[in-house]
Amino acid sequence: MAHAHSHGAPGRLGEALGARRADSRRRMLVALAINLALLAATFVGALLTGSLALLADTGHILSDVGAIGLGLAAGGLASLPGGPRRTFGYQRTEVIAALANGIALAVIAILVAIEAIDRLGEPPDIAGLGVLVLGIAGVAGNLAATWVLARGVREDLNLEGVLRHSAADALGSIGVIVSGGVILATGWVPIDPLASLAIAALILASSVRLIAEPVNVLMEAAPAGMDAGKIAREMTEVEHVRAVHELHVWTVTAGFEALAAHVVVEPGADRDLVRRTLEVMLNERHGIRHTTLQMEEEAPAELLDVQGS
DSSP: OOOEOSSSOHHHHHHHHHOOOHHHHHHHHHHHHHHHHHHHHHHHHHHOOOOHHHHHHHHHHHHHHHHHHHHHHHHHHHHOTTTTTTTTTTTTTHHHHHHHHHHHHHHOOOOOOOHHHHHHHOOOOOOOHHHHHHHHHHHHHHHHHHHHHHTTTOOOOOHHHHHHHHOOOHHHHHHHHHHHHHHHHHHHHHHHHHHHHHHHHHHHHHHHHHHHHHHHHHHTTTOOOOOHHHHHHHTTTTTTTEEEEEEEEEETTEEEEEEEEEEOOTOOOOOOHHHHHHHHHHHHOOOOOOEEEEEEOOOOOOHHHHHOO
């Protein structure tokens, strides 16, 4: 007898995902307001001071605004029902948005690095005081936005993508402060493109995980921290279970892990009882609440002897 759950996010799992998305949306809206104010201030400041470090920070803030907008749109789409064609709905739009944000971060880092290297040969005059003041304002704003985002559900890849943009921008603003302070104290303007290179390296580093994790989800790799072999062994330890094969465990979206497997039980066992026992074990030990278990009865010994001869 086979047993399968519908491939959506019903019941308590759906409610948990809905609550998580609502909380993430509120946090992203607050971060969006902070970043829009910072964007206006740093863009005007970059034009007035001539600082590449400040302009790089402006570009990163602009990417933050785009990342938050993308995250909000993806969160909204992920809540929509999918219908008979998209049986998991649009939930992976959150994962795709996180991947897009990671790629955007990497592109920004490369562009900033190219411009910084070009400026190293002939650094322009820069107003150090203005750069310093705007750098301090940038750190304050970005730390506030990062704090709001970091208090959300960190397993949410969509929110994590926006958070990493914000955290990298806070680090970038520290580079702006260093640049402005050195120029103001010593007049040594090459610090500005050097600080820009440091900002680019930080941005690139923050993009690595943001690209790798969504790719793993899209490739349907086992969720981080879950060993499919270990899960199979734990399932065979349940009473009446003889073997487990064709086991697959993957992530649909953050907080929605799924498992499918064929389970061989001993002859005469209550398959429904064994299935329910497995579902409880998988939920309690691994947080997997969406399972599709194909229950199979072990062939009689005499039939196995005939097949093996």
